[in-house]
Amino acid sequence: MKLLGKVAIVTGGAQGLGRGFAEGLLRKGAKVCICDINSATGLATIGSWNKEFGAGKSMFLKCDVTNHDQFEGVMKKVIKEFGGVDILVNNAGVNGEEPDTWRRTIQINMIGVIEGTMLASTYMDKTAGGRGGLVVNIASTAGLTPIFYAPVYAGSKYGVVGYTRSMAANPSARETGISYAALCPAFTNTQLFNKTHSAQKEIKDEILNQVSKVVTDTGIQTVADVVNGFLLLVEADSNNGTVMAVSKQKGIQYINKRRRKPQTNKL
Template identity: 50%
Template sequence: MHVNGKVALVTGGAQGIGRAFVQALLGKGAKVALLDRNSEAGQESKAALDEQFEAQRTVFIQCDVTDQEQLKGAFKKVIEHFGRLDIVVNNAGVNNEKDWESTIQVNLTSVIRGTYLGVEYMRKGNGGDGGVIINISSLAEDINDITQDCCLFSFPF
């Protein structure tokens, strides 16, 4: 996929596989919004990426993907900041057996919301140019381990 000049939004983008997605997209010429609930990790990631890439190509938005209003607001901020949205990577995920309800909120509900928000903003009928939505699920902590247990779904439209 040609991503040069495209705008991507990556949930859980401050660390782990999300951070690797962000770096790969930036390496191919995209502009990227990193969404993460961890403000410290997000700010550190943004600063490190700014040293490697042009600072105006990234924005960090603190966002708890389980909070519907925060997630909607984050999508809106991306459009306001970059003027468009072309790629959504629903990557945020947790594995907490003791708090299964929270796990479902992060790993399922927020992915569905992120998918619908991506369609809403990127759909040609709503003034978008189309785009791609990538929903990823993995317990891997390293991008190199992802081939072992990844479910990757891409929805171009």
């Protein structure tokens, strides 16, 4: 996809990977709306972008991705202000494994992604007046391999990968003009990673040593490393059903072959 003049929505875009994805799109000439629950950081981000990219190229809207009405309101507002939506990046995510946090992890990481994807399937559908485009669901390498110390988080990311591939396999994808792809970053130097890694210090020493070894062996990449993979994925001519992993250790990897033709599996 050529990004010049395209319109994108990035959830969880006020900071971290979301901000990185949005900045990458802006540098390619796209217009971007970031939505986030953190209004102060979101507005500050837009203020800096107005100086760097010019006014009218970006906007911020407060949104909880688990709230259907708020999320739909973002979609409608962006279409009204920017004329349409070509790219939706379902990036908002959290990590919580405790009795009082694990449900929120599923709600944001999995249900929020489904909510956004369904809205995109409605408002971007060419057969219903949309412009077609691409939905990029941000999963994790935790959605590709078992993570013993974060089973809820891993489960939510496995769900994102499976859901995205299943949406891409729908025979109607060609008619709607919408493609679906998943991006799976490994450990990345973001506020979410640092917060999660700090919390792990409270677990047993034996387990902590195993976790530390996993992190050390995999390596911690920069946001820029992930953004490079993200832009390669978005700009590809054929990306429906693509699952891309990005890690410090192995770089950019395509986990499955990209295909537009749906695949039929026997259960």
